[in-house]
Amino acid sequence: MANSGNKGVTRIIKAAGYSWQGFKSVYKHEEAFRQETVLFIVMAPLGMWLGDTGVERALLLGSLFIVLIVEMLNSALEAAIDRFGPEHHELSARAKDMGSAAVFLSLVNLAVVWLLVLVI
Secondary structure, three states, X not given: OOOOOOOHHHHHHHHHHHHHHHHHHHHHHOHHHXXXXXXXXXXXXXXXXXXXXXXXXXXXXXXXXXXXXXXXHHHHHHHHHHHOOOOOOHXXXXXXXXXXHHHHHHHHHHHHHHHHHHOO
């Protein structure tokens, strides 16, 4: 996006609008994000209820947010790569695999945090 000269509150309002468009786009086009959103909706109240301290609640909810954030970044990466065409390219495949691995690690992080906070 080119610098449009917006400053102050106008810039914040426009940035919020772009962010909202991003949320709508990822929710509309990415099944994995929709599934992880359901996971968030179910587990966030549990995290608030099961966490005994503010730190525990922050860890439980933060690990859920990380999954959504990483999924959004992975989806953005895939969309940018797909823009250039459907043909197979080793670097494109590697980048997509790395994005997928990042999502996987965020889910492992979620499981480890919940296990450590609630069980151990």
